[in-house]
Amino acid sequence: MRRVHKHEGDDMTIEYLKRGKPDAERAQDDAQTRAIVEAGLAEIEADGDVAVRAMSEKFDSYSPASFRLSAEEINALIAQLTPRELSDIRFAQEQVRNFAQAQRDSMLDIEVETMPGVILGHKNIPVQSVGCYVPGGKFPMVASAHMSVATASVAGVPRIIACTPPFRGQPNAAVIAAMHLGGAHEIYVMGGIQAVGAMALGTATIEAVHMLVGPGNAFVAEAKRQLFGRVGIDLFAGPTETMVIADQTVDAEMCATDLLGQAEHGYNSPAVLLTNSRKLAHETLAEIDRILKILPTADTASKSWEDYGEIIVCDTYDEMLAVADDIASEHVQVMTDRDDWFLEHMTCYGALFLGPRTNVANGDKVIGTNHTLPTKKAGRYTGGLWVGKFLKTHSYQKVLTDEAAAEVAAYGSRLCMLEGFVGHAEQCNLRVRRYGGVNVPYGEGAPARDATE
Numbered sequence: 001m002r003r004v005h006k007h008e009g010d011d012m013t014i015e016y017l018k019r020g021k022p023d024a025e026r027a028q029d030d031a032q033t034r035a036i037v038e039a040g041l042a043e044i045e046a047d048g049d050v051a052v053r054a055m056s057e058k059f060d061s062y063s064p065a066s067f068r069l070s071a072e073e074i075n076a077l078i079a080q081l082t083p084r085e086l087s088d089i090r091f092a093q094e095q096v097r098n099f100a101q102a103q104r105d106s107m108l109d110i111e112v113e114t115m116p117g118v119i120l121g122h123k124n125i126p127v128q129s130v131g132c133y134v135p136g137g138k139f140p141m142v143a144s145a146h147m148s149v150a151t152a153s154v155a156g157v158p159r160i161i162a163c164t165p166p167f168r169g170q171p172n173a174a175v176i177a178a179m180h181l182g183g184a185h186e187i188y189v190m191g192g193i194q195a196v197g198a199m200a201l202g203t204a205t206i207e208a209v210h211m212l213v214g215p216g217n218a219f220v221a222e223a224k225r226q227l228f229g230r231v232g233i234d235l236f237a238g239p240t241e242t243m244v245i246a247d248q249t250v251d252a253e254m255c256a257t258d259l260l261g262q263a264e265h266g267y268n269s270p271a272v273l274l275t276n277s278r279k280l281a282h283e284t285l286a287e288i289d290r291i292l293k294i295l296p297t298a299d300t301a302s303k304s305w306e307d308y309g310e311i312i313v314c315d316t317y318d319e320m321l322a323v324a325d326d327i328a329s330e331h332v333q334v335m336t337d338r339d340d341w342f343l344e345h346m347t348c349y350g351a352l353f354l355g356p357r358t359n360v361a362n363g364d365k366v367i368g369t370n371h372t373l374p375t376k377k378a379g380r381y382t383g384g385l386w387v388g389k390f391l392k393t394h395s396y397q398k399v400l401t402d403e404a405a406a407e408v409a410a411y412g413s414r415l416c417m418l419e420g421f422v423g424h425a426e427q428c429n430l431r432v433r434r435y436g437g438v439n440v441p442y443g444e445g446a447p448a449r450d451a452t453e
Contacts, residue, residue: 014323017281017311020270029268030218037193037222044197049204055194060137062166062189068205069171069187074180080173089142089178095368096146100154100387107388117404124391127232129159129207131199132184133214136164136175137191138266138300141215143365145178147372147385148214148234153183155390160184161209163199165191192216196223200231213385215240215372217266234385236378240265241350242360243272243329245320245342250335250356252283256291258333259284261361263304264297270308272329274320281313321345328379331360348380406436413446 043051057063069077078086111121132148135141145162152160162184164175171189179187188206190198196216200223202208211232212224221238242262244255259271275281288305292298314320317338324332324342330350334342339354346352350373353360364371372385399405409431416425422443429440440446 013315014319015278015313017285017313018309020308020310030222033218033222034226037219037226040193041197041201041223041226044194044203045201048202049198049206052190052194052198052203055192056190059192059194060166060169060190062169064189066205067188067190069176069189073171074176074187077171077173078177078180081177085174086177089146089174089181092143092366093146093150093178093181095366096150096370097154099368100151100370104154104387104391107391115404115408117399117401118408119398119400120395121397122393122395124393126156126158127211127390127392128157129209129211130157130161130390131196131209131212131231132160132162132179133196133199133212133216133220134162134164134175134179135191135214135216135220136167136172137217140164140167140172140175142172142174142178143371144214145175145182145184147370149179149182149184151370151385151387152213152390155387157390159186159209161186161188161199161206163188163190163195165189165195193219193223196220196227200227211390213372213389218268221375234372234389235374235382237330237372237375237385239375240269241272241330241375242270242333243274243324243327243331243349244333245274245324245336246277246280246333247275247317247336248277248280249337250280252280252287254335254356255280255284256287258359259309260288260291260295260301260305261359262331263309264295264301265304267300267303268308269304270310270329271305272310272312272327274312274314274323274327276314276316276320278313281311285311317341324349328374328377330373330375330379331363333358333360348377350374350379350384402435405431406438407449410436410438410446410448413440414448417445 053063107124109123111119114120130152134144149160149162160183162179166189176187196212198206199209200212213234215237218239221236224233225236240262244258246255255273259273263269263271273284292302295301312323314323325346325348328348332349333353335356343352343354351363351369353363363369370385374382374384409428413425413428416428429446432438432440432446
């Protein structure tokens, strides 16, 4: 199918060799998810722990004496791991911590004297309590614990709680180990709507948090959306999206592998090939069919590819750039003869993975960048989770001299009166009278020092 798109006044010809579900059908899926989540959160708000337990029994067939793990239970689970497994987890966390610390070091508290006697500044203060959701129903997402818990720890969050669903009916030892080693202060085994709702709304046994972070399926993402405002959230993250931008410099096996590697996340994980090589497009389509016959997770990946997979052929690199920024995919794997050109010019995405030696799985698990990234076009207005998401930048001001107090307040008085805020103006006038010795009539703007003003 040929479609012509306009971009900055130029004609662009774009061919879709394969399209996913129409937007209307995707919206219908979203509406069903929205209704289920709304009902679940209402139950948690009304019935607290009772509702959480009922939902855990219904969705996960899991109902322990306590959803919160004790120190003894945590240690027993960690003891199930081999030294190699623990070493690998520690290595990954070290990479994540190192990068997060470098990012934290770049965020400075500042204080400047903007005019004689006027001091302005800001402080970066950690969010005081954070709930980290770590997916684990279908796949135990060990790495998500590094990304949220360890990063929150680097930020200095004083209370970090973490939730993960049971895996095959019990806590997953590797996930729990990663949560504990990452610095979680409380660990709960619960998933989905009930976990997110309990952390945000609070129950008799779980104190509510100030912010929710972490990726998840469509239900988790929707729960975060509905709770936003009552608590903060990091971003809308999920379901997983991936885009491969490729030209003739790479082969179909690499493109197909990178697409399906992310499509296995879930039935509704968009995977898009964007290329200017018609030959590569057709070969990748065939290669995907080949790999799906041998991929152990093909049940999920094939459904995702069938409903949400797309192959888009453009004529030029500029067209590829425009389409990529419009789609604003979560993961963007760039394998071209000008990878750094895309780095320089792309503006809307979750994270970039540049060159064939790089891949999304490395970013997901170990390399050090965060894998909690914006989806559903949220990359147009936010980047991914990073140490700065756990910090609030708060400003402050102080005036140290009578002269500065009177001068600034005189300007403030007149500007308040310009807007009709008489009470505001009097806050300023009081300082002009006390510190400047000028008897400003009540409810009037302060006189200017210089008649020319």
